[in-house]
Amino acid sequence: xxxxxxxxxxxxxxxxxxxxxxxxxxxxxxxxxxxxxxxxxxxxxxxxxxxxxxxxxxxxxxxxxxxxxxxxxxxxxxxxxxxxxxxxxxxxxxxxxxxxxxxxxxxxxxxxxxxxxxxxxxxxxxxxxxxxxxxxxxxxxxxxxxxxxxxxxxxxxxxxxxxxxxxxxxxxxxxxxxxxxxxxxxxxxxxxxxxxxxxxxxxxxxxxxxxxxxxxxxxxxxxxxxxxxxxxxxxxxxxxxxxxxxxxxxxxxxxxxxxxxxxxxxxxxxxxxxxxxxxxxxxxxxxxxxxxxxxxxxxxxxxxxxxxxxxxxxxxxxxxxxxxxxxxxxx
Amino acid sequence: xxxxxxxxxxxxxxxxxxxxxxxxxxxxxxxxxxxxxxxxxxxxxxxxxxxxxxxxxxxxxxxxxxxxxxxxxxxxxxxxxxxxxxxxxxxxxxxxxxxxxxxxxxxxxxxxxxxxxxxxxxxxxxxxxxxxxxxxxxxxxxxxxxxxxxxxxxxxxxxxxxxxxxxxxxxxxxxxxxxxxxxxxxxxxxxxxxxxxxxxxxxxxxxxxxxxxxxxxxxxxxxxxxxxxxxxxxxxxxxxxxxxxxxxxxxxxxxxxxxxxxxxxxxxxxxxxxxxxxxxxxxxxxxxxxxxxxxxxxxxxxxxxxxxxxxxxxxxxxxxxxxxxxxxxxx
Numbered sequence: 039x040x041x042x043x044x045x046x047x048x049x050x051x052x053x054x055x056x057x058x059x060x061x062x063x064x065x066x067x068x069x070x071x072x073x074x075x076x077x078x079x080x081x082x083x084x085x086x087x088x089x090x091x092x093x094x095x096x097x098x099x100x101x102x103x104x105x106x107x108x109x110x111x112x113x114x115x116x117x118x119x120x121x122x123x124x125x126x127x128x129x130x131x132x133x134x135x136x137x138x139x140x141x142x143x144x145x146x147x148x149x150x151x152x153x154x155x156x157x158x159x160x161x162x163x164x165x166x167x168x169x170x171x172x173x174x175x176x177x178x179x180x181x182x183x184x185x186x187x188x189x190x191x192x193x194x195x196x197x198x199x200x201x202x203x204x205x206x207x208x209x210x211x212x213x214x215x216x217x218x219x220x221x222x223x224x225x226x227x228x229x230x231x232x233x234x235x236x237x238x239x240x241x242x243x244x245x246x247x248x249x250x251x252x253x254x255x256x257x258x259x260x261x262x263x264x265x266x267x268x269x270x271x272x273x274x275x276x277x278x279x280x281x282x283x284x285x286x287x288x289x290x291x292x293x294x295x296x297x298x299x300x301x302x303x304x305x306x307x308x309x310x311x312x313x314x315x316x317x318x319x320x321x322x323x324x325x326x327x328x329x330x331x332x333x334x335x336x337x338x339x340x341x342x343x344x345x346x347x348x349x350x351x352x353x354x355x356x357x358x359x360x361x362x363x364x365x366x367x368x369x
Numbered sequence: 370x371x372x373x374x375x376x377x378x379x380x381x382x383x384x385x386x387x388x389x390x391x392x393x394x395x396x397x398x399x400x401x402x403x404x405x406x407x408x409x410x411x412x413x414x415x416x417x418x419x420x421x422x423x424x425x426x427x428x429x430x431x432x433x434x435x436x437x438x439x440x441x442x443x444x445x446x447x448x449x450x451x452x453x454x455x456x457x458x459x460x461x462x463x464x465x466x467x468x469x470x471x472x473x474x475x476x477x478x479x480x481x482x483x484x485x486x487x488x489x490x491x492x493x494x495x496x497x498x499x500x501x502x503x504x505x506x507x508x509x510x511x512x513x514x515x516x517x518x519x520x521x522x523x524x525x526x527x528x529x530x531x532x533x534x535x536x537x538x539x540x541x542x543x544x545x546x547x548x549x550x551x552x553x554x555x556x557x558x559x560x561x562x563x564x565x566x567x568x569x570x571x572x573x574x575x576x577x578x579x580x581x582x583x584x585x586x587x588x589x590x591x592x593x594x595x596x597x598x599x600x601x602x603x604x605x606x607x608x609x610x611x612x613x614x615x616x617x618x619x620x621x622x623x624x625x626x627x628x629x630x631x632x633x634x635x636x637x638x639x640x641x642x643x644x645x646x647x648x649x650x651x652x653x654x655x656x657x658x659x660x661x662x663x664x665x666x667x668x669x670x671x672x673x674x675x676x677x678x679x680x681x682x683x684x685x686x687x688x689x690x691x692x693x694x695x696x697x698x699x700x
Contacts, residue, residue, distance in 0.1 A: 080473035110443050116466030120491050122473075131462050134469075135447030142411035142453075160451050 046242025053235035056339025095161025205283035377573025384566035387670025426492025536614035
């Protein structure tokens with residue numbers, strides 16, 4: 039089976055670990071979000087790609103969910119001793135090495151997709167990890183604070199401000215110029231199923247969907263999404279702050295509507311959210327199924343992935359049904 | 370007193386620590402060798418500038434003579450895990466931070482002299498440290514080995530090969546284009562005395578002297594050199610291998626002749642070398658004095674520095690003597 043998954047950071051990476059366990063022998067291509075990327079100290083940092091790579095490659099800090107296990111922070115301390123800013127981004131020494139290699143390769147002229155492939159040669163994540171684009175994009179967040187109304191890098195809002203200042207707008211700078219990285223559209227075209235993991239619907243999945251051609255390519259495929267909202271709150275992270283910024287409620291129903299049809303054909307919601315909402319969870323033409331959606335460990339993540347794949351298989355088998363028909367599990 | 374000193378790495382840095390102790394209140398400008406500089410993993414490494422900065426700033430690994438004290442090597446291990454070359458250059462984590470800051474500033478457009486000043490703002494070395502040039506130069510060494518006759522970076526010959534393969538030629542690539550960094554010629558013009566510490570006469574002092582205008586500027590000043598050769602051997606390092614490459618014997622006399630007159634006006638030799646050599650230690654017009662030249666500690670380095678300054682003061686006082694006159698300590 040050929041599977042394509044979009045992915046952000048921690049939630050996406052943990053889901054992917056479950057997907058690998060649920061679909062042994064499958065060919066999985068992961069299209070990673072690079073809107074969170076940031077240049078720090080002259081080094082190119084790709085938090086989401088690295089979280090996927092470290093998680094699937096066995097190098098992740100399990101407790102934290104990002105960064106390297108057994109990490110040290112000598113370089114960061116030294117940079118602070120030089121008075122170098124920013125000091126709010128926690129790069130560890132092991133992680134620094136990744137950014138040094140990446141930056142050296144980028145400066146030598148390799149595109150980010152080739153660099154990512156080279157880094158993955160060490161980590162052997164078991165999936166093909168492709169950045170959404172080789173073109174530079176950056177998610178910026180418009181906030182108003184004592185310095186007035188201004189746009190800050192997503193990481194500054196997310197990491198330094200902990201999303202404590204309301205996001206008035208979330209903009210992917212460079213989106214209009216960015217093309218999908220080589221292999222992205224091909225992988226989607228060849229896919230038997232596309233899975234949207236419970237990543238942030240705005241700054242992870244939503245960002246990838248902004249890259250020209252990706253949404254359109256997905257619309258002709260069987261796409262199953264896993265709700266990142268459980269019981270009316272994000273499972274982790276601050277997706278609610280991002281959803282509020284774009285005027286979307288923090289409900290499984292609202293996220294499904296955000297993705298919309300014809301993009302999504304199947305939708306896994308948490309049991310807590312089954313039937314919740316004014317009109318219940320659902321959307322014309324989308325088959326909805328409820329499952330336990332909390333990823334406690336690889337096993338529970340694998341169960342969710344298996345449910346998503348089963349739903350995708352059913353949907354593919356029933357292709358040709360008139361649009362708008364609800365499956366047995368639909369409302 | 371305004372003092373200018375040229376300097377390479379370990380020997381120069383230790384001498385400078387003595388010079389600071391010997392001449393409190395003096396204004397010392399150090400012109401640092403950058404021919405050893407190397408780009409590693411996309412980062413600009415300036416070994417000699419850093420050795421001076423760390424030594425005078427209290428951050429040096431005292432046993433090793435280079436690199437940072439209490440150093441760790443996590444980044445280097447990780448780079449090796451990625452298979453990144455070279456793996457023979459021992460950058461520590463603390464040291465990496467320096468190279469990251471330097472590289473970021475260089476890429477932002479600051480000249481190396483401004484970057485060095487910024488780094489020194491943290492280390493407060495007590496001297497003004499200026500690179501010999503803001504223009505990129507690199508010492509390359511021509512060797513013949515199983516790969517044929519080829520030029521390698523000085524660091525590859527020095528660190529990886531431990532100078533075990535004879536150097537057939539030593540070339541400062543870029544020397545013809547390089548101009549002295551801002552402040553270099555001005556500091557020399559304003560100096561009451563110029564001291565050549567016991568740094569490598571070929572790849573440290575000799576390199577600095579190749580930068581257009583520096584030798585000429587020094588020739589009109591009172592210059593006292595400290596022999597790096599004691600008892601017919603380098604005090605440390607592999608100066609003999611460098612001297613052999615350029616056809617110069619490893620003797621205090623031969624190094625003095627290499628620097629030559631009118632560049633050098635005074636010459637400190639080790640007691641072991643007093644009168645050694647076919648014609649004794651000396652050169653027409655150069656006042657020679659013998660002293661213990663082993664730097665066991667800051668005190669012994671300070672004693673050498675004091676002797677050099679005393680000699681410079683005497684020479685300055687006797688300015689107007691006809692050239693070729695030997696002082697009381699001469700041959």
